[in-house]
Amino acid sequence: MIYGYDPRTGETVGEPLPETDSAGVDLVVSTAAAAGAAWRATPAAERALALEAVADALAARADDLWVTADRETALGEVRLRGEIARTAGQFRLFAQVIRDGGYLEAIIDHADPAATPPRPDVRRMKRPLPGVVAVFAASNFPFAFSVAGGDTASALAAGCPVVVKAHPGHPQTSAQVAGIVRGALPYPDLLGLVQGMQAGVDLVTHPSVVAAGFTGSVAGGKAIKKLIDERETPIPFYGELGSVNPVVVLPSAPKAEVAAGFAGSLTLGVGQFCTNPGLMFVPEDDELRKALAAAVEGTAGGPMLGERIRDGYLGGLDRLGELTLLAEGRPGEGAWAVTPKVFTTDLDTFAAGLPRIAEECFGPASLVVTYRDVADLAAVLGRLEGSLTATVHGTDPDEAGEIADVLAVKAGRLIWNGWPTGVAVCWAMHHGGPWPASTSAFTSVGATAIDRWVAPTAYQDWPAALLPDELKDDNPLSIPRRVDCRSHM
Amino acid sequence: MIYGYDPRTGETVGEPLPETDSAGVDLVVSTAAAAGAAWRATPAAERALALEAVADALAARADDLWVTADRETALGEVRLRGEIARTAGQFRLFAQVIRDGGYLEAIIDHADPAATPPRPDVRRMKRPLPGVVAVFAASNFPFAFSVAGGDTASALAAGCPVVVKAHPGHPQTSAQVAGIVRGALPYPDLLGLVQGMQAGVDLVTHPSVVAAGFTGSVAGGKAIKKLIDERETPIPFYGELGSVNPVVVLPSAPKAEVAAGFAGSLTLGVGQFCTNPGLMFVPEDDELRKALAAAVEGTAGGPMLGERIRDGYLGGLDRLGELTLLAEGRPGEGAWAVTPKVFTTDLDTFAAGLPRIAEECFGPASLVVTYRDVADLAAVLGRLEGSLTATVHGTDPDEAGEIADVLAVKAGRLIWNGWPTGVAVCWAMHHGGPWPASTSAFTSVGATAIDRWVAPTAYQDWPAALLPDELKDDNPLSIPRRVDCRSHM
CATH class of the missing domain: 3.40.309.10 (Aldehyde Dehydrogenase; Chain A, domain 2)
Incomplete structure (x- = not known):
């Protein structure tokens, strides 16, 4: 069983929660994957509305959320209310990001029959990774880097279902947030939650998991990396580990x-x-x-x-x-x-x-x-x-x-002339850095955090009827694209 | 010693070449790293000219290059001349790419003191990875995926020095191409060449190596991946392995x-x-x-x-x-x-x-x-x-x-309604795919191949005098940027 503790007293808080066993992890991942198929096919405009519904739901519940989190973290009302607002804001930012569409890096090269050799029509855009994103929640931000944190928001925005391994430091908060997010999503199973250390191992080694995000210690990150390195099918690992700043x-x-x-x-x-x-x-x-x-x-x-x-x-x-x-x-x-x-x-x-x-x-x-x-x-x-x-x-x-x-x-x-604490959630933020700050060249905060959960697909002479709207000649979604070598707003 | 062989006769070709020993690999990597410091500081416009000089040098030597390569590969004059032209074309494409500057993904968010919390000025762009790129050459393209192939061209374009582990199938061609490229670069040591299997091991485990590109078999790719997984400091591995198409x-x-x-x-x-x-x-x-x-x-x-x-x-x-x-x-x-x-x-x-x-x-x-x-x-x-x-x-x-x-x-x-052989070297091409086609979400062919060798840096309230030109307010290099949420040509 998983117990929450009050840092002010060292006593347990609330009822203990069961650890998720291997069959439970498999079920959560499988139902997330099934929901993900529908989500992947959902147009960006609808995904954006769903992200905003999550933001609204979190903000609406701030009065009870901060109380639950304060009991488990002792971080206090002001900080926790601010963090809930930031967490909702992250969902709103990613709604903007997917409406904008620039993150898809759409490129169109029309055919050039005169080239040597003749060049076909080639179009490229990024698509969501085909499977479930695993997120390992952090201890120190029970909202903004946890169940509904930036990893979850950016992965959902990209079109991926998410299964979060709750941090043991705030199990009750994790369960409460998961319930709120699930209730606001069009397919509740797009967000799964598992609890317990072995559940984390089962999660990151599950064949349907296609990427993992982690925020925590160097030792913890190395342990997850080792599990991922040993997978039969490698997946990207986006870990944010130690930093001395x-x-x-x-x-x-x-x-x-x-x-x-x-x-x-x-x-x-x-x-x-x-x-x-x-x-x-x-x-x-x-x-x-x-x-x-x-x-x-x-x-x-x-x-x-x-x-x-x-x-x-x-x-x-x-x-x-x-x-x-x-x-x-x-x-x-x-x-x-x-x-x-x-x-x-x-x-x-x-x-x-x-x-x-x-x-x-x-x-x-x-x-x-x-x-x-x-x-x-x-x-x-x-x-x-x-x-x-x-x-x-x-x-x-x-x-x-x-x-x-x-x-x-x-x-x-x-x-x-500033101080490193306080990370602005904006388009230009980069929250990453050379090892051990991060295991990758990607950020876990800011608009470009979504880049971790997508991969390009190229379409060669593909029929217009089968092309995604993002790559059609008339640009029906008005997204930024690069057409015939030139980038266009 | 490394011998080239003629596939038509099975006999050795030319003089054998020495394998690079561990001290030799360390020397090649270290001199490349030293040259890289100057290259990193070289403006994009000058790097572009250098890439075009390499393209010119390769094209000018096509008459002897194809003969050397044909002896070692039996691929024939037409194919090999075409491949040399493609190889030179790849350098020209990356000259365009770095003049364009879009790959830097420059983003500027001006300060917003009215935001909650107040937002500082944050600017972000991609910078070359700080160290040496290791490239493992392929057997089947003695030019386009070898010493002067797409990995090398894109990494040099990004601002990184390169050390190539020659493919044993064409050692003489590798040495000849390396000499031509080195002669055309402003700092010859920006391109190093090592020969022999142990040299490959020494290369990819060298602490100054910050990324590796590989084109080859699933077994070969897995072996390199294992070496990289065991490194003390992890580095990205961009492998293009097997594909049944x-x-x-x-x-x-x-x-x-x-x-x-x-x-x-x-x-x-x-x-x-x-x-x-x-x-x-x-x-x-x-x-x-x-x-x-x-x-x-x-x-x-x-x-x-x-x-x-x-x-x-x-x-x-x-x-x-x-x-x-x-x-x-x-x-x-x-x-x-x-x-x-x-x-x-x-x-x-x-x-x-x-x-x-x-x-x-x-x-x-x-x-x-x-x-x-x-x-x-x-x-x-x-x-x-x-x-x-x-x-x-x-x-x-x-x-x-x-x-x-x-x-x-x-x-x-x-x-x-086409066939998969023939990969157009253009902006929209994606030459990658899910495992085992690739170990990453990146392409090894086309303009976006450069994305593998760069990582973002964010500048917060950084003095204009110290900002890179790419992030200055007046956009002196006229690169595409996203400013205050909107993307601009």
Whole structure:
């Protein structure tokens, strides 16, 4: 049985839920696949309306949803209401994306009989992957990266059915959200939910599963990747794993703002963000050092999402504890509460300790590395593993020098004078990056997240009567297309 | 040592070439990586000129290139000159592609301070993968899928250095082509060449390699995939493996044309195409049966590219030999010559023999399956493995019924009243398909093949002075972009 727990008390919450056994997983996947056949054939305009119905249904239930989630996560009303709004917004964004149709990358090359050799009429567009998408929900966003999160919204938008493996940190929330989404979809079985670790194994090895999305730890992601690698029929694995999110503070950066912004970003949501600033490079500067210490001392901890996550944080602190403690916040309250801690070392010690010294410590901890000369930074930054983000603070772009080029190959998103927590759900967002930030070149946030669930089909001299509307000469759906080498709005 | 062989005589050709040892592979990869840093920073317009210089250099040397290749492949002057022209054409296409800039998928979302939460300025474009692309050359196209083939051209276009593992079937041709390409590039080390099977292992496990392209057998592809799966840092593997390329002949199809087209497509290049029509479904019809037999009997075999490929073909014939021989062509001449053979069976026997009965037999062999009713086909087609292509012959699109939908999830390219051999190098081409046709959702032929070697980077509130030209507000390179949700030419 799966129990939800209250991070404030460590006690179980509500009735336990059964684990899904192998036959159960097979049933859920099979019914999802059957519903998927009809969904795949549903025109984009109708799919868009269904996504908006899901958004409306989630928003309408915000009053009970946040209460259920708060009991299992202790994330609080403001954050959880905001996250529900974001989750609904993601469904609305993907409704826009499929109405727009640009993601289909429709291309038409009319026949050219004069070419050598003569060229047939060739048309190409992306189609939904033919099968079920498996989604492994994350712990730290019980809505936006969970049952009805961005992976689910983008896969449904693409035309694929989805089966989610619930995160054990919020089983009741998962079940409640699944019920709401299923009730709003034209074919409820388009969304399936399974619970339990073995169910995840059965899911990702099921022959009808054609792709998997995952948000979680490096260890968890590696375990799923191994299962996928061993499949008879390989499938794409879109994992978003660990990220240390380096921040470089240039000498020109305003010290007070940097200190306040850092402390806020570090401790938001008890530091439980994959974009948490876990590593910061600052000039050797007593004033900045004092400002950072004061800002961190003004923060407070809180209960982490689960006991194992808390234990992982404490293990990370043990490792960082070999360095000097710069400052700590006030301890939080509750069974699984932790304290924000910031450690410090100099650039040489840091470089000598790579790669272990730069490992992610999930939670409100960070390592501040002091440097003497900006020119020394590029070589060290070049040795970091991949991250979701890399941030530079400064007032003079010239001061960044080659740092910008180095960071551009180390992270999926570059930020200037901002903080990595907070990921805008927009068309241009990229939430990914080199391993271990991501296992692929795709994003899990923003409009282009839909690209993970589609694959091209080319139609050669195919009869107009059998062509999808998206590829007909008169462009009845008015989608952006590239026709005879030129792209057209 | 690596020896080239003449398929017409089975004798060695030219001087043997040394296998590249581990230290040699490391040196080639490292020098390619170093050259890649400069190439990555080279503006697209200059990269395009360099690609055109490579095209010119290859075309200028066609007179000796085809002779070298013919000695090692026996493919003949006409085919080889055509293939050299195609190979040069691929470089010219990718010069167009990078001048156009659409493949960068540039997106700009200006800041929206009124949004909840306020949205920063976010801009996204694709950048070359940060490292070396490994390319495993194919046997059957000594130019177009080899050292200077589509993988190499598209990766260089994207901004990545390339190291090719030469195919042992044409070592001299590989060395000659590498010399020509290196001489035409601004940094010769952008293209490295290694020879020998262990060199391939060392290449794909090298830490500086960031992606691999492969064209070859299912067994070979699985072996490379296993090496990649075991890497500490995962990399994308773009393999184009086996494909049986089903053809469905509807009752309305003109019999004589189908018979002639089939025999021609089957025996082109001694059947050594990944798009060879290895499986065809035809109505039970004595007239069609006779036309097919007569057409096949009018064909001739020839020497295959290598002894192992010939042996593989003979092994496949043993398996198909359990069925009825419909017809065979005239035997070819030369040491490794083989004879075209077409077998036949009925739909029930075929369905009972799946999946083994539908395995690819690389070479001029095919299996013709007779059916009584078009309505019986969809269920059987639905059980086939993935293919690069699926073809339908008929005069009435309505007659295809649900066959079109079934084939659309079984193949990357659908062809009407044509033949799968001959892959147009154009913007809309898709040369890929479900496993085992391909290991990914990407194409290895056509403009979008470049998508394999790039990954997005997002820039958040990034200073204009540090933004790539492609993302500057005034669009100095006039590339297609999506700005504030709308796509623009």
